[in-house]
Amino acid sequence: MGHGHYIAPAKGQYQVAAGQVLELQFVVLPGESRDIEVTVDLCGPGAEAHLKGLYLCKADEKVNFRVVMHHKASGCHSTQLFNGIAGGSAEVNFDGTIVVAPDAQKTEAFQENHNIVLTETAKVNTKPQLEIYADDVKCSHGATVGQLNEDELFYMRSRGIPEAEARTLQMLSFLAPVIPEGREEEIERAVRSL
Numbered sequence: 001m002g003h004g005h006y007i008a009p010a011k012g013q014y015q016v017a018a019g020q021v022l023e024l025q026f027v028v029l030p031g032e033s034r035d036i037e038v039t040v041d042l043c044g045p046g047a048e049a050h051l052k053g054l055y056l057c058k059a060d061e062k063v064n065f066r067v068v069m070h071h072k073a074s075g076c077h078s079t080q081l082f083n084g085i086a087g088g089s090a091e092v093n094f095d096g097t098i099v100v101a102p103d104a105q106k107t108e109a110f111q112e113n114h115n116i117v118l119t120e121t122a123k124v125n126t127k128p129q130l131e132i133y134a135d136d137v138k139c140s141h142g143a144t145v146g147q148l149n150e151d152e153l154f155y156m157r158s159r160g161i162p163e164a165e166a167r168t169l170q171m172l173s174f175l176a177p178v179i180p181e182g183r184e185e186e187i188e189r190a191v192r193s194l
Helices: 150-158 163-178 184-193
Strands: 011-016 021-028 034-042 048-057 062-071 077-086 091-100 107-117 123-132 137-146
Touching: 011 021, 011 048, 021 034, 034 048, 048 062, 048 163, 048 184, 062 077, 062 107, 077 091, 077 123, 077 163, 091 107, 091 137, 107 123, 107 163, 123 137, 150 163, 163 184
Parallel strands: 011 034, 021 048, 034 062, 048 077, 062 091, 077 107, 091 123, 107 137
Antiparallel strands: none
């Protein structure tokens, strides 16, 4: 495994050896229904994996993420950050599991899934999970499902920003941590289509 960003295929199993770094980026744009299944095995001491995902659904898309991160050796580090926006009657499912083996002491593993729902008919199901069999670890997971912040929207509108532009700025700000380098304009166009 090299170091650097990589737009990952929809299904894959990755083994990361001692001292190696794996970085994967997932992007699902409006109009795409996708099933993404990824398993990462951190096999050697000091191995790292950093996964980011972005999804934008505006109609009846079905997007499913299944991510399994296995910490099999000591001193490994992993991060996962998946942010998405669902509108229309889209359905998004995020199922993420971090497994820390008994010998994987000094593990650091973090998983987050954050979602904005634009309509009452859009559905987001998120299920982050931890299975920890070691004692000396730093692990956390979190998930949120919410709507655009009306206070922020009011503030921007009171400063003369039209509502549609204010909503677009809110969504872009929410997605900023997971937008792949070099794809900012493409993502902005997709957000405006929402």
